[in-house]
Amino acid sequence: MGSTDTTAKLLNDNYDVDEYGTNLKILPCNNQVKELQTILRDKNTTRSDFKFYADRLIRLVIEESLNQLPFTKCMVITPTGAEYKGLKYQKGNCGVSIVRSGEAMEQGLRDCCRSIRIGKILVESDIDTHEAKVVYAKFPDDISERKVLLMYPIMSTGNTVIKAMAVLKEHNVLEENIILSNLFCTPIAAKSLVTAFPKMKILTSEIHTVAPNHFGQKYFGCTHSCCGGDTKYTRKR
Numbered sequence: 001m002g003s004t005d006t007t008a009k010l011l012n013d014n015y016d017v018d019e020y021g022t023n024l025k026i027l028p029c030n031n032q033v034k035e036l037q038t039i040l041r042d043k044n045t046t047r048s049d050f051k052f053y054a055d056r057l058i059r060l061v062i063e064e065s066l067n068q069l070p071f072t073k074c075m076v077i078t079p080t081g082a083e084y085k086g087l088k089y090q091k092g093n094c095g096v097s098i099v100r101s102g103e104a105m106e107q108g109l110r111d112c113c114r115s116i117r118i119g120k121i122l123v124e125s126d127i128d129t130h131e132a133k134v135v136y137a138k139f140p141d142d143i144s145e146r147k148v149l150l151m152y153p154i155m156s157t158g159n160t161v162i163k164a165m166a167v168l169k170e171h172n173v174l175e176e177n178i179i180l181s182n183l184f185c186t187p188i189a190a191k192s193l194v195t196a197f198p199k200m201k202i203l204t205s206e207i208h209t210v211a212p213n214h215f216g217q218k219y220f221g222c223t224h225s226c227c228g229g230d231t232k233y234t235r236k237r
């Protein structure tokens with residue numbers, strides 16, 4: 001086994017990819033991706049660096065998520081008059097971010113799809129019971145006819161995303177039309193999600209038993225009241 005193979009094996013030691021079925025895909029891991037994941041997990045990373053490197057990993061995940069959307073064949077004429085057989089996006093996509101960490105992924109999507117519509121869902125967990133409840137949801141009117149890129153970077157138990165999925169289904173979005181775009185996922189969350197929503201596609205950068213739950217606090221620079229912060233995020237938008 002060459003050094004590259006050894007590295008890949010080490011990088012993949014945290015999960016058995018076959019366990020989650022073919023609809024869960026993991027961003028191809030290379031040393032650059034692993035470095036980004038390492039910086040984001042390091043407690044000594046400054047907030048400025050955290051946001052910078054998070055945005056880089058988000059961009060990679062968004063690009064690969066967009067790759068899961070449908071394309072149609074097309075042909076263009078090059079400046080020399082040659083025909084070129086290529087691909088183009090099918091229209092009818094939108095993004096939905098789960099507030100608040102999911103909002104960190106919006107810019108990465110907009111950088112790729114300039115005027116894409118983006119809906120929002122706010123799910124809050126009860127501090128005592130840990131039960132997730134939906135506080136706010138706003139979507140494009142025709143969301144049931146669109147493919148939906150659901151954005152949330154951290155899946156610990158998976159409860160937040162499961163609740164958001166229920167809202168999308170209440171709005172008649174087909175499960176097979178949803179692509180979940182995620183950075184870090186625990187094995188428990190992965191198993192819960194592929195079991196609950198077998199037709200949904202999931203794209204993550206890593207499955208690992210330790211969820212970097214500091215993501216939202218560090219990216220946005222403010223904490224929840226339950227985590228020692230000063231303001232609980234309850235304002236409807």
Ligand SMILES: O=P(O)(O)OC[C@H]1O[C@H](OP(=O)(O)OP(=O)(O)O)[C@H](O)[C@@H]1O
Pocket residue numbers: 098099100101102154155156157158159160161189212213214215216217224
């Ligand atoms: O998969 P789940 O168990 O539902 O957890 C998902 C995320 O939500 C929580 O963070 P937080 O409440 O800070 O979310 P936010 O950053 O989006 O505000 C938790 O610490 C995870 O990071």
